[in-house]
Amino acid sequence: MNLDEEIKDDRVQILVCLGTGGQAAGGDAVIHKFEEEVKKHHIDAVVQKPCVVSKSGCRGLCAKDLLVDIIMPGKGQHTYMKVTKEMVVRIVEEDILQGNPIQEWLVTDDYHKFYDTQVRNILSRCGKIDPENIDEYISHGGYKALRKVLFEMTPDEVIEVITNSKLRGRGGAGFPTGMKWSFAKMAQAEHKYVVVNADEGDPGAFMDRSVLEGDPHSVIEGLIIAAYTMGATHGYFYARAEYPLAIKRLGIALEQAREKNLLGKNILGKDFNFDIEIKEGAGAFVCGEETALMESIEGKRGMPRIRPPFPARKGLWESPTNINNVKTYANIPLIINKGAEWYLNLGTKKSPGTAIFALTGKIKNTGLVEVPMGMTLRAIIFDICGGMSGKNRKFKAAQLGGPSGGCLPESLLDTPIDFDSLTAAGAMMGSGGIVVMDDTTCMVDMARFFLQFTQNESCGKCTPCRIGTRAMLEILTRITEGRGQPNDMDLLADMAGDIKMASLCGLGQTAPNPVLSTLRYFRDEYEAHIIEKRCPASSCVNLLKFEVNPKLCKMCGICMKNCPTQAVIWEKKTVARIDKPKCIKCRTCIDVCPFRAIG
């Protein structure tokens, strides 16, 4: 396909969502079955239009996987949810051949509500195009921005547009991208490098993975523009090895870009040489930190460097280097195409544009959400994602920003989400993971969980992080085991301050945040653990008595039916009782009880 061609599609399309979520939901088998059926019925001939079965990247609503779109030219499109291989025959025969969509399998209002409130810019093509086909990207306006930059703009003009758009780095810290680029451009050196940080290590975050799986060329285009602007000749994608599908699709995309002379020597006939290499991470969270990431690309232990000098002056192999997050690069083509003014109109004054969040935990519609900056947490959780998943469960907290962020309570649900408001509230934007928790999640255990994570991932280079996180973890562990001491809360707060101040890199500097935010907003839970030796969420096993509260028990017997060791004694119309010698403290009864009667 020529770069100037636009689409005019009159094919019947069967689009199967094949992100990691779709694959796990049996996507490969479904796509295979569709291909079989299309062939069997000679659909091309019957409907007199070519019929294609193709895969698309993740479209975000993973809770309803597997999602399949049927697009009939002239008749619009409709979407089926939770599709299995067994449903394929009926969809083909009744819907495609006879034109009668199967109502009971179509997506519900939830689905439309989920999308209608969003503003999908970066994710606009995810779920719509085949990420393994460059022509589809091009036909949706892809690589237009690159041509505009190469043929109509000077590097300084590019930086001016990016600076005017006030784009802030999407990796979490929110540093102005235009400024970062200008530093790297100004640096004088024989070699310069541009790097995509796709080491999305925050547990609970999968935005970058979805963009790479669903629309890899948008990131590649952004990176090529960055290279042209700064005068770099070589680029790297540093991606987590835990994302095999993203790495595979990225590899295909790079190969296709080379074939079209979008990478390589004399790109599009200009005096501009640039190529990109993929580096796979090897399982170290700290490598998401930019200087540690560069060490890792160099083939060394991923330990952070002391800054200054900053990467823009001395980065990869001592040369000026620019590192940005996946989503930052994906924003670039949009801004070039539509202009800084357009971008400034989205989001808030200080944080323009959109943000992508990965919503998970105890909510109805887990998935990816792209909204303008400044939307409130309440709108995202309750309006877009449909609220809490469990019956009778109450919202307790939202964890933002992964192990570097914090937990926000119900009283802060109306906080606008942007870089500055979140930092003020004690959380942080981070890469955009939001984990929603209900009244059965213990906040002290949550703090312990994150500290265990950072302690495990601490590289060991600087003492405050190496020793400090371990000491904090020990205190948190003893609190959750019922051995907390009266001054533990003060001790934690004190140590948290020291670790934040004295650590070398972002990992240590932010590691205490989950503890500080839970101490700030959920102090009563710490007190319950330490003083009353009680876990209000009935989650910390050492503080549980495994007794049924007769006032709350509705005598339904669900606990007895689920107990793996027959330790629950129950008969119709009686309060359940737990036979302690038989109980193995697995907490199954506590999990299944709809009335929270066991504790």
Place this chain on the structure above:
Amino acid sequence: MVIEYVAAKQTSFDTTKALEIIKQYKGKRGSLISVLQRIQDAYGFLPEPILDLVAEGLNVYLTDVYGVVTFYSQFYLTPRGKNVIRICRGTACHVKGSDRIMEKLLEKLEVKPGEMTRDGNFTIEEVACLGACGMAPVMVINKDTFGEVTTAKSLEIVESHSVNKGEKK
């Protein structure tokens, strides 16, 4: 000297594949991690005699090779089971009870995280986050991902893999 020492240790190993990989990356800077990843793909783990070859072939110190191998959680110095089970311990999975699934599987297979079962059939590992949080809790066995796993379902999955291989304790 080094060559003789290596030759003495490598009696039981077929080093062809490793040497082939090293050759491809020779002279390319910063390739240590990539070489180790490819060797591990080929052998399933990183046998010690081969690490000597890597150091020699890429002209780096053996201490640096060990430094890298022990730093990254993906590298293994000991053999792993035929089936590798990975339990996601990310936040979303944690909130949805992945710790209990892990506990049960370890109990059933009688191993610790990272260890191989006695029959060599399974290794069970914790991973930080697989990024498939929409389907938490998640478990991966070899290359197959399973979402919304319960303790019972996880035991079933493991069971199906032990039957397939026809190996019983």
